[in-house]
Amino acid sequence: MTEYGRGPGSEPWHPEDPLYGDGGWGGQEAQAAQSPYGGQPQHHPEQPQQPEYGDWGAGQQAGYDQGPQQYAQGQQQYGGHSPQQYTGQGGQGYPGQGGPQYDPNGRPYDQNDQNGQPYDQSGQQYDQNGQPYNGGWGTGQQYQQQHQVPYNGDPNDPYGDQAAAYAGQQPDQYGTPDAYPPPEPPGRRRAEPEPEPQRTDWDPGPDQGEHAFFAGGDDDDDGVDDDGDDPQSRRRGKGGKGSKGKGEKKSRSGCACLVVSLVFTSMIGGVGYFGYQFYQNRFGSAPDYAGDGTGEQVTVVIPKGAFGSVIGQRLKAAGVVKSVDAFVAAQSQNSEGDKIQPGSYLLKKQMSAESAVELMLDPKSQNNLVVREGQRNVTVYEAIDKQLDLPKGSTAKVAEEKYESLGLPDWANDDTDIKDPLEGFLYPATYPADKDMKPEAVLKEMVSQANKEYAKYDLEAKADDLGLDDPLQVVTVASLVQAEGITHDDFRKMAAVVYNRLKPTNDVTNQKLEFDSTYNYLKGQSEIDISVDEIRNYDDPYNTYFYKGLPPGPIGNPGGEALKAAVDPDGGAWMFFISIDGKKTDFTKTLADHEKLVQKFNERRKKD
Incomplete structure (x- = not known):
């Protein structure tokens, strides 16, 4: 043709x-x-x-x-x-x-x-x-x-x-x-296919990276025919291999819609949550329990120097209150709220914040062990046994056997004549002592607190300045000041008496302290009327009527004021002291002045 x-x-x-x-x-x-x-x-x-x-x-x-x-x-x-x-x-x-x-x-x-x-x-x-x-x-x-x-x-x-x-x-x-x-x-003619539209460089099209969902196309217009073949791929000679059907295209579009929906839902949920939290923080009341709590008791230890927010965190962690904000609000609304002391408290679970504050202010809730200033170790051991519900003497035995593992400083227990190595290191404070605790744990906490307080002063340097042998003697002087002084106003003058009597120039007492407190310590007593013959003739390293100088170690646990006085004594030449009424201490520099005060003291006792 x-x-x-x-x-x-x-x-x-x-x-x-x-x-x-x-x-x-x-x-x-x-x-x-x-x-x-x-x-x-x-x-x-x-x-x-x-x-x-x-x-x-x-x-x-x-x-x-x-x-x-x-x-x-x-x-x-x-x-x-x-x-x-x-x-x-x-x-x-x-x-x-x-x-x-x-x-x-x-x-x-x-x-x-x-x-x-x-x-x-x-x-x-x-x-x-x-x-x-x-x-x-x-x-x-x-x-x-x-x-x-x-x-x-x-x-x-x-x-x-x-x-x-x-x-x-x-x-x-x-x-x-x-x-x-x-x-x-x-009769055999067929209409020629429509020419493929020419794509410009700025029109990427779905097959160049733009998804059909965002390109605005629908399932009938996405360039895939009913047989699942891409006409453009057929024109390019790719055939059906790798072609995707309409069902898969719809699935891909559906997944995109689902992802977008989830993102929008998450955004809306997040905005709603933070909006609710903002409203609650600004205008809503803090979450709180109601009532005086359940019958289940729990011990909560409040550290020293803890603010209301720290206390609230401890209570919330123990399940006592529902939120920290509720406790802080209740504490601020209570006129005595700022008087909550550190220590161990026996509380109930799921208490209202108001009830928790009131119970912590009640001494009955305080499940603590308090070491008072000047208290001897033997008394502290008995208190620990009682607090932990242990047989009498249990804590004293642990202290005697395990004192080296309780954290004493290197300069402690320097003398073999020391009766108790822990004396002077059970620092006066309030300590948690629950029945579930062991004695060594309580003792270790007390020693740790003493090390922190003593570290505030350079005791080695102070010892050299004061003419003492070691830091332990500084603590010993503080224990004497604590035992003989009546008030904190007496402490600096009392420390001056100690240092003046220890001087080699002391020809009145011949470098003897002659403190009744040292004799009472070795005797385990607290007597005022002691016979002169008894006290001057009792041979013991702790008897300052018998031996010159300081005793081998502390005679009690001094507090912060007594320690300050020991490192910074009064500069006066005070040599004697006496308390006539038991409320005030009178200090003198000469023996004649001291004897006058002794006469007044005896006259007062006769009248009583």
């Missing part, structure tokens, strides 16, 4: 044939804007396809003979895709296209050619030169006989090369991939 002609065959071609297609296929001259194949306009490659040499009709031959100019016009019109433009001049010459058409018997369809001359009724066709025409299916032999054009002939002939090429029997171009498709009958 040639490009524009029609070869013999069984396909119906005449309008009177019952299988003829649409009405536009008749022999009427095609309009200038209509495709020669009918249907959608044909889009051909930009390089024009030359018709085969043997298929040229009389009209094309005429256009050929009329010269290069007219042929150039025909070539220019060829790109417009109009049947008239293929005739070379005015659409003449092609049977079945621009020129007259014939039925199978050779009769002209319109009975006249385009020059107005009737066709031969015998069915013979002629070209414009009057030569018999073979119906457009000739081999081009007549044309070759009449117009022998040598290969690469006349250079002025623009068609010479093409004619020579056709004379060389070039193969039919319909066998190559670049050829135009042959015309088909209307």
Whole structure:
């Protein structure tokens, strides 16, 4: 089959044939804007396809003979895709296209050619030169006989090369991939696919990174057909491999919607939560229990120096109060709330904050062990046994056997004559002592507190300044001041008496302290009326009436004021002291003044 002609065959071609297609296929001259194949306009490659040499009709031959100019016009019109433009001049010459058409018997369809001359009724066709025409299916032999054009002939002939090429029997171009498709009958024609829209650089499209959900497409418009194949992938030769169906596309869009919904829900929930918390903090009341609590008791230890918020945290952790804010508010509303002392408290679980504050102010709730200033260790041991519900002597035995593991400083227990190595290191304070605790734990806490307090002073340097041997003697002086002084106002003068009597220049007592408190300590008593013969003749390192200087170790546990007085004594030359009424201490510098005060003391005792 040639490009524009029609070869013999069984396909119906005449309008009177019952299988003829649409009405536009008749022999009427095609309009200038209509495709020669009918249907959608044909889009051909930009390089024009030359018709085969043997298929040229009389009209094309005429256009050929009329010269290069007219042929150039025909070539220019060829790109417009109009049947008239293929005739070379005015659409003449092609049977079945621009020129007259014939039925199978050779009769002209319109009975006249385009020059107005009737066709031969015998069915013979002629070209414009009057030569018999073979119906457009000739081999081009007549044309070759009449117009022998040598290969690469006349250079002025623009068609010479093409004619020579056709004379060389070039193969039919319909066998190559670049050829135009042959015309088909209307009944077999199919509408050409819509051309793919050209995508610009600024339009990435869903397949270049933008999800269809955000691109605004729906399931029917997402570029995937019902069979799950991507038409663009098929056009690119990718086939169905890797293509995703509509169900998966919908699933992907659904997942995106779910993720976005979850994000929005989380944001709304977070905003609501923080908004509620802000409202509660600013305007709402703090969470709190109601009532006096359950029957379950719990011990809570409050450290020294704890503020209301720290106390509230301890109570909340133990399950006593519901919130710290509720306790702080209740403490501030109570006029005695700031008097809550550190120590151990026996409370109940799930108490209202107001009830917890009131109970902590009640001494009955305090499950503590209090070490008083000047208290001896033997008394402290008995108190620990009682607090921990232990047999009498249990804590004293632990102190004797385990004192080295309780955290004493290196300068402690420097003398083998020391009766109790822990004396002076059970620092006066309030300590938690619950029944679940062990004695060594309580003792270790007391020693630790003493180390903290003593570390506030450079006791080694103070000992050198005061003429003492070691820091332990400084603590010993503090214990003597604590034991002999009545009030804190007495402490500095009492420390001066100690240091003045220890001086080598002391010729009144000959460097003996002569303190009754040291004799009472070794005796384990607290007597005032002691016989002179008894006290001066009792041989013991702690008896300062018998031995010069300080006792081997402290005689009690001094407090902070006594320790301060020991490291910073009064500068007076005080040598003697006496308390006439038991409430006030009188200090003197000479023995004569002291004897006068002793006489007043004896007179007062006789009256009592």
